[in-house]
Amino acid sequence: MPKLIPRASTLSTAPAVAWFVVFMVAPLTVLFVVSVGVRGPDGGYAGGFTFDNYLELGNRLAPIWNTLKFSLLGTAVTLLVAYPLAYYIAVKAGRRKLVLLALVIVPFWTSMLIRTYAWTFLLGSNGLPAVLREWGVVDDLRLLNTPFAIVLGIVYNYLPLMLLPIYVALERLDPSLRAASKDLGAGRLATFRQVTLPLSAPGVVGGCLLVLIPVMGEYLIPVLLGGGRSYFLGNALADLFLQSRNWPLGAALAGAFILLMTAILLVGTAVARRLSGAATTGSPA
Amino acid sequence: MGAVAVEAERTQQQLRVERLSKHYGDVRAVSDVSFVLEPGTFFALLGPSGCGKTTLLKMLAGFETPTAGEIFLGDRSIADDPPFRRPLNTVFQHYALFPHMDVAKNVGYALRQQKERPARSEIQRQVERALRMVQLDHLARRRPQELSGGQQQRVALARALVAGPRVLLLDEPLSALDAKLRVDMQSELKSLQGQLGISFVFVTHDQSEALSMADRIAVMRDGRIVQDTTPHDLYDRPVDSWVAGFIGSSNFIPGSVSAVGHGRAEATTAFQRLRGVPTVEELTSGQSVQVALRPERIRISMDPQTPPQVDGPVSPGTVQAFSFHGDQIDYTVATRDFGTLKVRVPLTGEADRVLVREAVSVQIGWNEDDARIVPTWDADNG
Amino acid sequence: MSAASKVPTAMRRRKRRDAVDRSLAVYAGLVYLFLFVPIVIVVLFSFNSGRHVTQFEGFSMTWYDQAWNDPMVLEALSNSLQIATASAVIATVFGTAAALAVRRLSPTTQRVVAILTYLAVVIPAIVLGLSILLAFVMFADWANPWLAYLWPGDDAPELGLGKLSVIAGESIFGIALVMTVLQARLAQMDDSLERASADLYATPWRTLRQVTLPQLGSAIFGGFVLAFTFAFDDFIIAFFTRGQSQTLPILLFSSIRRGVNPSINAIATVLVVVTVLALLLALFFLTRRTPGGAALPLLDDTSSASREDPAAPAAGPARTPQERTAEKVST
Numbered sequence: 001m002p003k004l005i006p007r008a009s010t011l012s013t014a015p016a017v018a019w020f021v022v023f024m025v026a027p028l029t030v031l032f033v034v035s036v037g038v039r040g041p042d043g044g045y046a047g048g049f050t051f052d053n054y055l056e057l058g059n060r061l062a063p064i065w066n067t068l069k070f071s072l073l074g075t076a077v078t079l080l081v082a083y084p085l086a087y088y089i090a091v092k093a094g095r096r097k098l099v100l101l102a103l104v105i106v107p108f109w110t111s112m113l114i115r116t117y118a119w120t121f122l123l124g125s126n127g128l129p130a131v132l133r134e135w136g137v138v139d140d141l142r143l144l145n146t147p148f149a150i151v152l153g154i155v156y157n158y159l160p161l162m163l164l165p166i167y168v169a170l171e172r173l174d175p176s177l178r179a180a181s182k183d184l185g186a187g188r189l190a191t192f193r194q195v196t197l198p199l200s201a202p203g204v205v206g207g208c209l210l211v212l213i214p215v216m217g218e219y220l221i222p223v224l225l226g227g228g229r230s231y232f233l234g235n236a237l238a239d240l241f242l243q244s245r246n247w248p249l250g251a252a253l254a255g256a257f258i259l260l261m262t263a264i265l266l267v268g269t270a271v272a273r274r275l276s277g278a279a280t281t282g283s284p285a
Numbered sequence: 286m287g288a289v290a291v292e293a294e295r296t297q298q299q300l301r302v303e304r305l306s307k308h309y310g311d312v313r314a315v316s317d318v319s320f321v322l323e324p325g326t327f328f329a330l331l332g333p334s335g336c337g338k339t340t341l342l343k344m345l346a347g348f349e350t351p352t353a354g355e356i357f358l359g360d361r362s363i364a365d366d367p368p369f370r371r372p373l374n375t376v377f378q379h380y381a382l383f384p385h386m387d388v389a390k391n392v393g394y395a396l397r398q399q400k401e402r403p404a405r406s407e408i409q410r411q412v413e414r415a416l417r418m419v420q421l422d423h424l425a426r427r428r429p430q431e432l433s434g435g436q437q438q439r440v441a442l443a444r445a446l447v448a449g450p451r452v453l454l455l456d457e458p459l460s461a462l463d464a465k466l467r468v469d470m471q472s473e474l475k476s477l478q479g480q481l482g483i484s485f486v487f488v489t490h491d492q493s494e495a496l497s498m499a500d501r502i503a504v505m506r507d508g509r510i511v512q513d514t515t516p517h518d519l520y521d522r523p524v525d526s527w528v529a530g531f532i533g534s535s536n537f538i539p540g541s542v543s544a545v546g547h548g549r550a551e552a553t554t555a556f557q558r559l560r561g562v563p564t565v566e567e568l569t570s571g572q573s574v575q576v577a578l579r580p581e582r583i584r585i586s587m588d589p590q591t592p593p594q595v596d597g598p599v600s601p602g603t604v605q606a607f608s609f610h611g612d613q614i615d616y617t618v619a620t621r622d623f624g625t626l627k628v629r630v631p632l633t634g635e636a637d638r639v640l641v642r643e644a645v646s647v648q649i650g651w652n653e654d655d656a657r658i659v660p661t662w663d664a665d666n667g
Numbered sequence: 668m669s670a671a672s673k674v675p676t677a678m679r680r681r682k683r684r685d686a687v688d689r690s691l692a693v694y695a696g697l698v699y700l701f702l703f704v705p706i707v708i709v710v711l712f713s714f715n716s717g718r719h720v721t722q723f724e725g726f727s728m729t730w731y732d733q734a735w736n737d738p739m740v741l742e743a744l745s746n747s748l749q750i751a752t753a754s755a756v757i758a759t760v761f762g763t764a765a766a767l768a769v770r771r772l773s774p775t776t777q778r779v780v781a782i783l784t785y786l787a788v789v790i791p792a793i794v795l796g797l798s799i800l801l802a803f804v805m806f807a808d809w810a811n812p813w814l815a816y817l818w819p820g821d822d823a824p825e826l827g828l829g830k831l832s833v834i835a836g837e838s839i840f841g842i843a844l845v846m847t848v849l850q851a852r853l854a855q856m857d858d859s860l861e862r863a864s865a866d867l868y869a870t871p872w873r874t875l876r877q878v879t880l881p882q883l884g885s886a887i888f889g890g891f892v893l894a895f896t897f898a899f900d901d902f903i904i905a906f907f908t909r910g911q912s913q914t915l916p917i918l919l920f921s922s923i924r925r926g927v928n929p930s931i932n933a934i935a936t937v938l939v940v941v942t943v944l945a946l947l948l949a950l951f952f953l954t955r956r957t958p959g960g961a962a963l964p965l966l967d968d969t970s971s972a973s974r975e976d977p978a979a980p981a982a983g984p985a986r987t988p989q990e991r992t993a994e995k996v997s998t
Contacts (some may be wrong), residue, residue, distance in 0.1 A: 003967070010771050012764035013780060016842050019761055020783040023835040027798035034801055040676070045805065081698065088695045090690060100695070101952060107702050110942045111900035113916045114935045117923050118705035121827070149737075159702070186792050188684070217791030219903055224923060234793050241797050241907065251801065265789065280985075368865040381863035385881045395867035448867050541744050 035251035044246030053252035064256070065234040068145070068229060070222075071215040074154030075162075075208050081155055082162040082207065087196075089163075092172035101167065108160040115157055123149055123225070145227030153221040158214070162207040169203025170196070202276035209268040213261055233257055261267045295361040298324035298343075300373075300452050300484060305354030306508075307340050314340040316508040318354070320464065322452070322484050327475065329495035330439045330488045333507035333531070339456060341505070345486065346375045352569035356453060369398070374450035376458045380441040382429035388440050389425040395448035415443040418477070435466045437581050442474075446481070449606050453478075455487045459494065466468050471498050492532050504528055522564040526575040527662035529564075536583070536626045538576040539661065550658040556623050559598065563655030573661040577584060582655035585616065589646035598622070599650030604643055618649055686821040691950055706939060713932035730933035737919060740934065745903040751899035758841025765842070766849035767879065787843035796836055796907030803832045803908065828910025834859060836904040841894035846891065848953070852886040853876045885952040892949035896942050 038048035057064075089100045090282030107115065122128055123143040132138050143149055173196065181191040215221075219234030228235065233253065300322040307315040313486040330338040331539040343349040343354060347368030350460035363371050374395070381392050383651040393412045394401055403411075406430055416422040429437055438458060445453060453608050455474075459467045475498050478485045496500050496516045503513040512524045523529035526537060539556035550563040552574050559576045568574070584593035602620035618627045628649060713731070717724030717839050769780050807826040815823040860882070862873040902916040909917060915938065922931050 010768045013776075016765035016846070017763040017780060017783060019757070019842060020787060020839065022785060023799060024783070024795065024839050026791075027795070027802035030802045030805060031794070031798040034805075045801075046809075085695050085698050092691060093695075103699060108944060109896060109937050109946045111822065111902070111916060111921060111935075112900045113900070114709065114938055115706065117919070117931070117935060118709045120923060121709060122705055123690060138812060142856045151877045156701070156705070156874065160697075188687070205698065212793060213789065217793040217903075218918075219793055219906070237793060237797060238906070239869060241800060247801065250797065254797060257791070258794060261789075261791070344860075346866055348865075353753070369868045369870055374991065375863070375866045377859050377863055379859065381857060381859035383860060383878060385862070394869070398868040398870070398873060444867065629906070 026205045030236055031254055032249050034247050035255040036250045037251075039246055042113045043247070045247050047136075047192040050269075052258065056249055057252055057256055060236070060253070063231045063253075064260075066230055067216055068217075070074060070154070070232070071212055072148055074151050074158070074215055075211045077151055078158055078211050079160045079208060083157055083166055083204070085276050086163045086166040090167050091175075094173075097171075104160045104163055106122065108142065113220060116205055116224045119149065119153055119156060120144065120224050122154075144225065145229060147226075147230065148229055150221055150227040153225040154211075154215055154218070158211045161210040161214075163207035165210060166200060166203040167201040169206075173199050187228075202272050204271040205268060205275060207266065209272070212264065212268075216257070216261060233272050287571070294414075298451060299357070299359060301357040302345075303355040303357070303566075305341070305344060305356065307337075307344060308347060308352045313508045315351075316512055318508075320503060320510065320513060322486070324451075324481045324484055327498060327500045328483045328484060328486050329499035330486065330505060331492060331502050332490065332493040334490055335509040336505040338490075338505050340458055340508075341453050342488050343374075343485065345452075347371050348375055366642070366660060367431040367600060372449065372451045373449040373454055373455040374445040375456060376438075376441045376445050376575065378456045378458065380429070380437045381459060382437055382440055382444070384429055387426050388416070388421065388432070391429065391440055392425075392444045392447055394444060411447055413485075413494075415447045418446070419443045434462055435470065438462060438470065442477075444548055444650040446581060450483060452484045452486060455485060457490070458487055459489075460491075460516075467494070474498065496532070504531065521657075523577070523657070523659055524565055525660045525662035526577065529577045529657065529659050531574070534627065536578040536580065536582060538578070538623060540574055540576060542570050542572045542574055542658070545570070550574075551628050552658055559599070559656060560653050561658045562654060563658045568658065568660070573663075574658050575661050576661050577657040578626065578651060579655070580627040581613075581651055582625060582632065583628045583651050585618070585628050586650075587645070588648045591649060592648040593650045595652045596658060597651045597653040601646065601648050602626075604645045604647060606643060616647075618647060619647060628655045672872045675953060703838045708934050708938045709936050711940065712929065715932075715937040719959045728922065730930040731937075733932045734930045734937075737930075739913065740915075743913040743918040744777065746898055746912055748829055749854055750833050750837060750905070750914060751895045753756040753830075754837035754841050754898035755891050755895035757838040758845045759887060761838075762842045762845025762894075763849060763883070764891065766853060767875070767883075769846075769850070770853065784846055786841045787839050788847075790903070792840075792903045793907070794902040795839060799832055799836045800907045801905075803835075828908055829912050830909075833905045833912065833914070834907040836896075836908045837898035837901055838894075840897060840904075844894050845887075845890035845898065848885060849886055849967070856882055866915040889953035892945045892952070896945045896949075900938065900942055 008278035034045050036049055036051060036106045037053075038046045038050060085104075089104075091096055093100050125142075125144070127143075129138075129143055130139040144219055161263055177195055177199070178191055182188075186194060191239055216236055218232055219238060222228065222230050222232040226232075237250055237254060237257075240246045240253065299649070302321075303317060303319050305318045306313070316563060318337075318341060320328075323330055332338045340349060342353050347363075347366060347370075351364055354364070355362055359628045363373075369508050383625065384396070386394070389409075389412050393408045396408045403409075412425070412447050413422055416425055419442055421436060421443065422433065424436065429440060432440065438461075441458070442536065458474075459470050463469060467535075471494060474485070474487075478576040483658060487499065488497070496519075499516055501608065502516055502519050503510045504519065506527065507646045512519060512528055514522075519528070520532055523532060529535045532538070538552075538554050538556065538559065540552035542550060543553045543558060544551040545563065545568050547643055548562065551558055551561055554576060561576055584595055589601060600620040600622035602618040604616050605619050605625070606617040608615045611627055611632075616630065617625060619625050626649065693909075711723065714728070715723050716727030716729060766782065769777055772780070803828070810826055812824075814826065818824075842888060856879075858879055861874055864878045865871075869877060900916060903930050904915055905914045906920075915934065919931060919934055919938075922928060922934075
């Protein structure tokens with residue numbers, strides 16, 4: 001098509017692309033280079049080419065396992081909490097739909113740090129446990145710095161990311177499909193199990209990916225709510241880069257993280273695509 | 286002398302398209318299209334979706350660059366001009382009214398783009414005149430979103446006309462309107478075109494729309510113009526069976542040419558030899574043809590004993606189905622001699638309004654003048 | 668007989684359905700409480716006069732006073748504002764320019780830009796932060812001796828981590844954000860509008876100025892605000908790339924680690940209020956039924972489904988053909 005927009009403007013993609021290249025692609029390249037390098041005598045990077053750092057990771061699997069365990073657990077609980085809410089907003093809320101959705105998004109855009117801090121404040125020994133003690137419900141309850149607090153933090157911070165894709169899947173679902181199912185004699189539960197749930201599966205997978213990936217890079221939640229006892233990848237990276245200054249090992253850990261994440265993303269999107277393919281061939285549209 | 290000057294003036298206004306083609310990779314959206322448009326013609330580009338008519342219009346407007354061919358306005362080639370330098374303006378299918386401007390701003394848009402911008406009062410005058418022309422002067426301050434579909438259509442028309450087009454391009458402009466409004470707009474567009482005296486190029490897939498409005502219709506199929514003629518001629522003398530089926534409706538009896546001559550042709554069919562008027566000159570003996578019968582040209586007699594008064598073949602038959610349309614009745618008749626035929630009977634008065642039952646015995650027949658012998662179009666060798 | 672036995676069953680069934688619906692609604696209410704109560708409590712306790720964090724002892728602005736008079740807080744606030752403004756400006760200018768042009772590029776180039784944008788969104792902030800840390804430090808280590816050598820005089824500037832590296836990191840996500848918002852709006856915009864403008868003799872620059880940009884105005888502003896709030900609130904990228912510079916979230920983080928203290932609530936409240944206000948502004952601009960009526964891009968295209976058809980007749984009844992003919996005769 002002949003240019004209806006100034007020819008010069010095609011060049012205007014350049015600054016953004018340059019910015020991405022200089023401050024994202026180049027640093028990531030540096031990261032990979034450093035990950036196969038040698039640690040300098042007083043920290044930092046001293047050139048070289050070796051896979052020792054990656055091999056060394058084999059001795060430091062704890063943070064990786066820990067991260068995987070908590071991210072999967074946290075994602076699963078988030079899904080359980082988010083699905084009914086998404087269903088309610090998409091199917092039952094009627095005109096209030098957009099308002100309810102916005103109400104989920106607004107707290108999500110406030111600082112993650114403050115949202116996490118709020119729970120530190122609430123769960124801390126002077127917060128909820130103190131209140132419960134005063135009421136005589138329990139004597140000595142520890143909430144902060146427990147696995148419970150970490151999972152709670154994950155659910156609280158990432159609920160909107162899980163909710164949105166599920167909401168979108170449910171909202172797109174033609175209500176007449178549910179009506180047809182009931183018309184054909186299926187009850188509420190059977191309709192949900194055989195129509196609604198399978199057709200919203202792509203949204204569920206999408207939501208799980210959207211939560212799982214960033215949770216794996218969490219730093220604040222394990223530090224503020226886990227008290228540093230549950231050592232995540234994020235904590236390990238912060239220590240290696242900011243404290244012990246073992247850059248090559250830190251870079252190798254980050255590299256492994258990226259590989260793991262890419263693998264999850266690839267598998268996840270493949271599953272999502274297959275599911276949504278099934279969903280679209282299953283629907284009359 | 287005067288005649289020569291007038292003639293020169295006419296050629297200056299001619300839109301000439303020469304061997305225009307547009308290919309997207311292997312897809313030939315438009316191939317080898319040529320036509321000359323005299324000023325003041327209402328020209329319809331008619332074809333099913335995907336036939337290339339919209340691509341052709343976009344090349345005229347300048348939104349697509351031709352792969353090959355030329356477009357002349359008068360003696361000047363405009364094929365390489367960007368759209369904003371072509372004195373051809375478009376009424377878009379979904380109107381494309383600027384939602385952030387009111388109606389007057391939309392209509393005056395083209396005037397404000399000129400290098401030497403006319404005075405405000407002049408712009409206002411022209412906008413008012415154009416809006417009066419489409420009877421919307423009372424809505425000048427409204428936003429397009431606040432108007433009905435028909436009103437938006439008029440604004441789009443006024444906006445394009447204010448730009449002072451030498452040729453106005455209309456891309457299925459009536460397709461988004463409901464049936465009744467569409468009929469009103471058809472006659473309005475037609476009379477507007479007559480007043481303005483410029484050419485309209487009107488893209489449509491609706492054959493009845495093209496027949497009722499255009500002075501000339503080019504039927505497009507697979508990127509080519511297959512027939513370019515007057516509506517009347519198109520209806521009466523379709524170049525092949527595809528066109529005959531696309532324009533109006535027809536009964537087809539397949540056969541092959543057995544004799545030609547004296548403005549008649551004879552085809553051997555599965556039933557008997559049938560004679561009719563050939564729609565093309567060059568019919569050869571043995572050529573595959575169809576005997577095309579318009580349903581309204583077949584005569585029907587409700588009395589099974591009396592055949593209709595015709596000079597062509599007649600046959601008894603049985604009514605299989607009928608549908609009532611208010612001004613006409615369509616019958617499906619299983620005939621003894623010619624298979625199943627559609628027959629249309631116009632209802633001209635109270636006396637005609639005799640409803641029949643199915644399975645009634647009738648007689649049908651037609652005049653030889655009303656049968657058309659058209660070459661068979663076959664998709665593979667078309 | 669059958670009718671008599673059916674009625675109670677139907678009623679029972681309806682009752683059960685109502686119960687399910689009601690419990691869903693109650694559940695939704697509980698989740699909203701869960702979402703909002705913690706933040707509300709932080710805000711509430713920032714006005715607590717007592718030092719004791721368990722019980723509310725009365726309204727007071729003490730903690731705001733204390734925070735406001737702390738030079739460290741003020742410096743961090745000023746840094747955060749500078750960083751957020753700079754990142755948002757960069758993100759808006761570069762992101763807008765790119766979003767406008769990218770649809771005119773070849774499919775291959777478009778794919779490259781799309782991959783870069785996608786990368787900027789999926790790359791975990793922590794990885795981006797530490798990569799920038801590495802790159803900046805290594806570049807500074809290499810460049811500083813040269814700079815000292817070439818500098819006329821002894822006071823050669825030293826490159827290193829600081830506000831600039833924070834801005835670099837924050838604006839990566841910002842650009843991706845602005846581009847995504849604008850591309851969503853552009854996708855909803857009818858491209859025949861630009862064609863119509865060209866058809867009516869507007870040159871490309873005029874089309875950009877008179878048709879394209881006016882349609883995008885609110886989305887551009889919305890994108891700016893989103894990029895600003897992201898950079899203002901971000902902790903993790905700044906944590907790695909800040910060097911010696913302090914930002915408000917990082918100051919807050921170190922105070923939290925030292926132990927809960929009521930002035931934290933005051934700072935947190937300020938942050939929440941600023942963000943929520945900015946966000947409401949952004950939502951207002953992004954959902955405004957402006958030209959084209961593109962709705963909140965964060966909600967994907969679902970919102971457009973519920974939006975009313977702009978082509979639907981909203982004005983008075985269409986006039987009859989007779990009226991029109993009458994007018995035509997009179998003109």
